[in-house]
Amino acid sequence: MSQTGGISLSRRPWLRWLWWPLALAGVLLLWEWDAVARQNLLLEVGRIRLLPWLESPYTYLYLHAFTLVPVLLLSFDRKVHYYTEWKYLLPAIALVGGLFIAWDVYFTQRGVWGFNERYLSGLYLLNLPVEEWLFFFSVPFACVFIYECLNAYVSRDLLGVLEPWLSYGLTALFLGVGLLRLDHLYTSTTFLLSGAFMGFHLLFVRGMARGRFYLAFLISVLPFLLVNGVLTGGFTEQPVVIYNPDEYLGVRLASIPADDLAYSFLLLFSCTTLFDFFRGKAYL
Numbered sequence: 001m002s003q004t005g006g007i008s009l010s011r012r013p014w015l016r017w018l019w020w021p022l023a024l025a026g027v028l029l030l031w032e033w034d035a036v037a038r039q040n041l042l043l044e045v046g047r048i049r050l051l052p053w054l055e056s057p058y059t060y061l062y063l064h065a066f067t068l069v070p071v072l073l074l075s076f077d078r079k080v081h082y083y084t085e086w087k088y089l090l091p092a093i094a095l096v097g098g099l100f101i102a103w104d105v106y107f108t109q110r111g112v113w114g115f116n117e118r119y120l121s122g123l124y125l126l127n128l129p130v131e132e133w134l135f136f137f138s139v140p141f142a143c144v145f146i147y148e149c150l151n152a153y154v155s156r157d158l159l160g161v162l163e164p165w166l167s168y169g170l171t172a173l174f175l176g177v178g179l180l181r182l183d184h185l186y187t188s189t190t191f192l193l194s195g196a197f198m199g200f201h202l203l204f205v206r207g208m209a210r211g212r213f214y215l216a217f218l219i220s221v222l223p224f225l226l227v228n229g230v231l232t233g234g235f236t237e238q239p240v241v242i243y244n245p246d247e248y249l250g251v252r253l254a255s256i257p258a259d260d261l262a263y264s265f266l267l268l269f270s271c272t273t274l275f276d277f278f279r280g281k282a283y284l
Contacts, residue, residue: 097136159211
């Protein structure tokens, strides 16, 4: 199997069309089965360093400016030409973001997580703060920019040789953790969906060099730690996003639940895959 291809299943094309209905049906059953304790959101988390200037009702909006402004300014780089790709990127972000917002609305309603009003502007849509809606635009927009910069400036696929091992290893890791933590709704949902996406990618998606995405994701981890560190209370008196401790893995990187890394991976990999699909660089 090449790093840009999938395993040939030409004799079973029906599986490609049943994959996501079956995966989503399993997740919906999981959501129905798991009972979530309400009013159990944890405000006390490990703080890295208190930054008083972040104690503001516009903290979450500050993070969007921090994420978007540098990317917008660099979008006209002569070698990257990121602005010319927006016609493919924005539909990808809209489709993936719509699914993640529906997931977000449901988990907020169930009490898997919530939002701290002291750091929000006060504007809501479908019971989600507008800042959370913006999250599903600003984060993929910025991280796909990293992917495009690597495509423009790094000719070699540096992780290409390791890609099959990484892909199969990630698939096993995601599915294994998800199955072992079925009683933790955030963990099971995120890891099982990530495993399902990896499986679909390996079996059916061709033309896309997964190793290039993996490198872009690794680079994006640094800004992820900064932004998510603020959101989860690493630099503020209380978290902006508050988690139910019964529903995540129980492991934190300082203030950040480890589950957030898998969540970010799924969001960014799905957006990047659709982006490449829309511009003809990935196909089924």
